[in-house]
Amino acid sequence: VAGQELIYLKGQGRHPKVKVVCGAEKANEIFLDFHASASGGHTGQKKTRDAISRRFYWPGMTGDINKWVSECAACQSAGHQIKDTSEHTPINVSQPFELVGMDLGKLKTTESGNQYICVMIDYYTKWSQAYPIACKNAEEVTKQILKFVFQFEAPKRILTDQGTEFVNSVKLYFINIYFKYCMQFLTYEFVMVVTGMNATIQRSLCKLVGSKPETWDEYLDAVMFGLRTKKQMTTKFSPFFLMFGRE
CATH class of the missing domain: 3.30.420.10 (Ribonuclease H-like superfamily/Ribonuclease H)
Structure with a gap:
């Protein structure tokens, strides 16, 4: 569906996801918004991919995002000074704020x-x-x-x-x-x-x-x-x- 100079990709199923299809000239700009901005937080490849792919699509986006994250100057300079231990086997809880x-x-x-x-x-x-x-x-x-x-x-x-x-x-x-x-x-x-x-x-x-x-x-x-x-x-x-x- 084309409208307002945007092309949308609609999935299938009962609750199809709608994504904006963008070209190469916009792809890097979107990446910077989702990765390098304050709310992006310079997260890793997978979390950056997941965040972008919920709303946007372009051919070869997985490879592009992985490449750009690996080349991010801020991420490289920070290195692994602080170890991330947030992914692990969760403690069993049954409801929020338990x-x-x-x-x-x-x-x-x-x-x-x-x-x-x-x-x-x-x-x-x-x-x-x-x-x-x-x-x-x-x-x-x-x-x-x-x-x-x-x-x-x-x-x-x-x-x-x-x-x-x-x-x-x-x-x-x-x-x-x-x-x-x-x-x-x-x-x-x-x-x-x-x-x-x-x-x-x-x-x-x-x-x-x-x-x-x-x-x-x-x-x-x-x-x-x-x-x-x-x-x-x-x-x-x-x-x-x-x-x-x-x-």
Whole structure:
């Protein structure tokens, strides 16, 4: 179907996908939007291919995307400084917010004074939130957990590797200041889903900030949007789809 100078490719079946067919002159521009932009996050070949192929088609696109990702200067310069451990055997959960992981990461201090990132991820949908914070004491972390609770709901359990003493301090803030009840906090040495997501976020930020690592908090929201809209290997869906039922 041709319209408004665009050609559309419509699939078959009860719920056919409609893709925009583009020529070689637009293909690289589309690739840069999906890979090199802040919301693209410089993801790898497969996630970049999946994101583009949901909306666009051009002959030879798989080879083109693989080639362009492998030649991306930002990806090459960043290398593998931060190991990605986000793809692994999932923990069994039966519904959203049954289990939420929390992890803290250290980055360059920004002009706003932020030097840590507090990452929270729902183990069922893989929906993740990341909050820039200036310090990582129990009071500040509790505030970020509350942001998560007020935006979504109180998780049944929160999993973290921050240690028993830290977790007990967080519990006190919930019980004595904010709530009459406390969610169940679990301390576990290996929290691969959330630590893997933290590594993925930091790697994406590293590729985007270039020579200005102190600007990472300016890119964080866009990076998170990109990660939420890309298909996960474990669930085979994007976190956005599992949360809202649409891409």
